[in-house]
Amino acid sequence: MTIQRQYSLPNCKLILQGLSDTGGTNLSPGQVLSILMSAECHINGQEPPLTGGRDFFESLVRQVSSYAQEFLSGISSPRHHSESQELLQLNKIDVNLHRLTLFDGNVSGGNIADQKPGRIIDLTTVQLFDLVEAIDQFFADSLTLPDFSLAVRPISRRQAKSGEPVAQKVLPAAVGMSGLAVAALALFFVPIPEVQRPKDPQPQSNESVGNLETSPTSTSESPLNPTPKPEALDSSAESTAIDDSDQIGASEERLAEENLESFLTTSSEITDPAEIEKLQNLLSATIDDAWKIEISADLIYRVTVAADGSIIGYKPINPAAADEVDKTPLPNLLNQQAVAGDNSQSTAEFKVLFSEQGFLEVEPWQI
Structure with missing residues (x-):
């Protein structure tokens, strides 16, 4: 009885089968898969799957990881192994197409230029990312090939060369973000609503007051409360408008400070x-x-x-x-x-x- 581990994504699936070095015939799913017998790589729309042993799987992991690092960073770096020792190769066709070539047999010690490709598969950027994520799931599984490791070193920015921006390279893989970008651009050009100053209140007419003061039946001026002067009303309205503007400005400043x-x-x-x-x-x-x-x-x-x-x-x-x-x-x-x-x-x-x-x-x- 063998142990099987599966790592599935919408466009890719990795299936590993093997044994545990502890021996025994009753193998449980919780046992460590330490001896890899076969590996299958299923790509959506590509039949039959890519299959092979441990050499095939190790070459797949090395080539995909190295190629993905170069694709995302835009910086060419030395591969972990010589090109003449790999069973697989990954090459860029265009920004949304990547060619995976599988060679027949084990070419260790020979020259890959003398080998004929046994299988050629063109991957889209979405399929490539799903394959990378399936490999990441394998590395995150501590119960599968715990002795397997991949040496990855960071690349200095001083080694970077000018090239196509990475945002353009990953655009097909993040096509769902294009709608958000268009909406953000449209909102950028929408003018900020203007804060209108409150209209000054109309001063109260003094005509009625004058009529009361000049009544023909009155011989003396009646004591009346003074009518507020228009200047005082204007000053109050301006003060209110200034306070509102200060509050709006303070709100905008607080929003800017809270962006961090x-x-x-x-x-x-x-x-x-x-x-x-x-x-x-x-x-x-x-x-x-x-x-x-x-x-x-x-x-x-x-x-x-x-x-x-x-x-x-x-x-x-x-x-x-x-x-x-x-x-x-x-x-x-x-x-x-x-x-x-x-x-x-x-x-x-x-x-x-x-x-x-x-x-x-x-x-x-x-x-």
Whole structure:
């Protein structure tokens, strides 16, 4: 009896089968799968699935992880293994098409140029992201191949080269966000409602008072309460209007001051690990693409992200982060419409580190 582990996404599914090194015939689902016998990679719309042993699975994990890192960062980096030792290859066709090539047999020790491809599959960006997430689920499973590890090192920003912005690369994968972007752009051009000053009250006519004072039957002036002067009414109205304007200005100033901590406390927090992983990758790509200014110290921020991937709040954690916030892209990336809108939407919080050496680290915020 074998142990089977499955990691499913809408466009991709990984199935691993193997045994436990503890031996025995009665294997339970809670046992560790330490000996991999076969691996299957099912891509939606591509039949039959890609299959192979441990060499195939290790090559798949290495190539997909390395290619995804290059695709999101826009920086070419050395692969973990030589191209002549891999059973699979991933190459970019265009911004929304990626070619996965599987070669026949084990080419270890040989030259991949002499091998003929056994299978070629073209993946869309959405399918590629689902494959990456399926591999992430495998790494998060401590009961499957605990001895398997993947060495990943960050790439310095000094190695970056000018290229196509990452926001354009991930646009097909986040096509659902286009409607939000159009709505935000439309709201940007809507003029701010003008606050009209209250109209001055009309001064009371003195005609009736004059008639009373000049009554023909009266021989003396009757004591009457003096009518308020128009100047006094104008002054009161102006004072009221100025107070209202001051209150509106103070409200706008308070809103501007609260932008840094807006939405950091919310009643609806995203807890799905898969959704948090997607938002983490999107936030890292967005900030890395917009970060242009060098910094003189490590800057740490607590950043709040909405379910659609927009940044709706951030808060400096160390003193240097508060002093050099203008050197980061966070103020420009803050979604002002979302900050001033409904705060009942689902959010996730991340720790963002701008390293003095030029590295960017994004990870879920740990309370």
